[in-house]
Amino acid sequence: MEAPPSSSSSSSASELKPTITQEEQWTLEAQVNHLYRLFDSIPPNSQSAMLELHRDSIMEYLVKGLRHLSSSFSVLDANRPWICYWIFHSIALLGESADFDLEHNAIDFLSRCQDHQGGYGGGPGQMPHLATTYAAVNTLITIGGHKSLASINRGKIYSFLRRMKQTSGGFTMHDGGEVDVRACYTAISVASVLHILDEELVEGVGNYILSCQTYEGGIAGEPGSEAHGGYTFCGLATMILINEVNRLDLASLTDWLVFRQGVEGGFQGRTNKLVDGCYSFWQGGAAVLIQRLHANTDSTSSELSDDEDSPDDEEGEHSDNEESSSTPITFIRRHTKTEPLFQSQALQKYILLCSQVLEGGFRDKPGKPRDHYHTCYCLSGLAVAQYSWSKDADSAPLPGSLLGPYSNLLEPVNPLHNIVLEQYNEAHEYYSNAPTL
Numbered sequence: 001m002e003a004p005p006s007s008s009s010s011s012s013a014s015e016l017k018p019t020i021t022q023e024e025q026w027t028l029e030a031q032v033n034h035l036y037r038l039f040d041s042i043p044p045n046s047q048s049a050m051l052e053l054h055r056d057s058i059m060e061y062l063v064k065g066l067r068h069l070s071s072s073f074s075v076l077d078a079n080r081p082w083i084c085y086w087i088f089h090s091i092a093l094l095g096e097s098a099d100f101d102l103e104h105n106a107i108d109f110l111s112r113c114q115d116h117q118g119g120y121g122g123g124p125g126q127m128p129h130l131a132t133t134y135a136a137v138n139t140l141i142t143i144g145g146h147k148s149l150a151s152i153n154r155g156k157i158y159s160f161l162r163r164m165k166q167t168s169g170g171f172t173m174h175d176g177g178e179v180d181v182r183a184c185y186t187a188i189s190v191a192s193v194l195h196i197l198d199e200e201l202v203e204g205v206g207n208y209i210l211s212c213q214t215y216e217g218g219i220a221g222e223p224g225s226e227a228h229g230g231y232t233f234c235g236l237a238t239m240i241l242i243n244e245v246n247r248l249d250l251a252s253l254t255d256w257l258v259f260r261q262g263v264e265g266g267f268q269g270r271t272n273k274l275v276d277g278c279y280s281f282w283q284g285g286a287a288v289l290i291q292r293l294h295a296n297t298d299s300t301s302s303e304l305s306d307d308e309d310s311p312d313d314e315e316g317e318h319s320d321n322e323e324s325s326s327t328p329i330t331f332i333r334r335h336t337k338t339e340p341l342f343q344s345q346a347l348q349k350y351i352l353l354c355s356q357v358l359e360g361g362f363r364d365k366p367g368k369p370r371d372h373y374h375t376c377y378c379l380s381g382l383a384v385a386q387y388s389w390s391k392d393a394d395s396a397p398l399p400g401s402l403l404g405p406y407s408n409l410l411e412p413v414n415p416l417h418n419i420v421l422e423q424y425n426e427a428h429e430y431y432s433n434a435p436t437l
């Protein structure tokens, strides 16, 4: 966005009056510039300290959130499965785990949210909803282990997904609810990770997502709406999961996406809006999906199978050697040869200096309070940025691509589901060996 006009401008007074968005943008730029100037003015060892991830304080904030969740709540709370996911996923990204009792409480609580006809509600006895089903399934996979993975009733989730399926091809979020790209993503993500995805669920989804790609190139929540980072991630990941991604106009999607990174280093969700830490994942995650997509189409299968030193090949020998090149698991495990589509260091700088709060946790932008949603998606975006120069999804990044001390390094994620790769691999192994429905 251009700078404020100077007083010597010859334009008329009405032309000079800034819009509310311009004023908000200039205020934010001033706050961010202040932080970056402060950073530039201090000696290198203090700079390194300023870029440090406050691991202990973040953990303290997350564990306190989990304890609060099981001790104080209203029966009307409808987003506790989400809070579980945001917190457990953040802990997993830090390479840590929560105490056994907290994990046990979460498994027990989520089991009570499972509807007798399938799917998870926002609390015990609440109607099942696709968003809370996605949050519950991702949480249970993140906790991992037999008890957690076996607590998901895959057969009933399948029935629930079929009930949410619309003749238009899309899904409704709940009985009588809204049909949008988020519903497609949460349904397809859950079905894919639980190995219950079939032709009936996939039919028409691609057409629905295509109808949401806008003239700007990004994807909107519903046909006719505005392209937005949250829905663009959902739409793109869905198209990859159903193996129809090449039907999208990827050139215009990429164009739209790369211009969403602001001068502050963070991403905005849509044109002419402010940057916000949570889009570090929604836009950054979409960017790494496109990056990996290029690697897939650029790579030949002989190149991949010839690379015998690859740890992925070892993995493939016992579990995935029969899968075709188009499955989500091979998509994630392929080598990438292209550079990140965004300024990775600038994004890490925005997350660490502008979104991180000293007391632990992350926020949208300076001046806003921390919350678990932004903590989850800032950390997810940070992980995606840290590994964006790595050839393989899980190979440790070169020191130059990591901003701040090496202790900042997070665990790698599977960006299709936003689940830490190790836990995703465990679930993949577990559910691909589970009985077919």
Ligand SMILES: CC(C)=CCC/C(C)=C/CC/C(C)=C/COP(=O)(O)OP(=O)(O)O
Residues within 6 Å of the ligand: 131, 134, 182, 185, 186, 228, 229, 230, 231, 234, 268, 269, 270, 273, 274, 276, 282
């Ligand atoms: C898996 C799942 C459920 C994904 C959800 C994806 C997601 C974050 C969608 C965003 C929804 C939206 C239009 C926010 C705009 O809010 P705003 O107007 O307050 O923000 P803005 O100014 O940044 O656009």
Ligand SMILES: [Zn+2]
Residues within 6 Å of the ligand: 276, 277, 278, 279, 364, 374
């Ligand atoms: Zn946000």
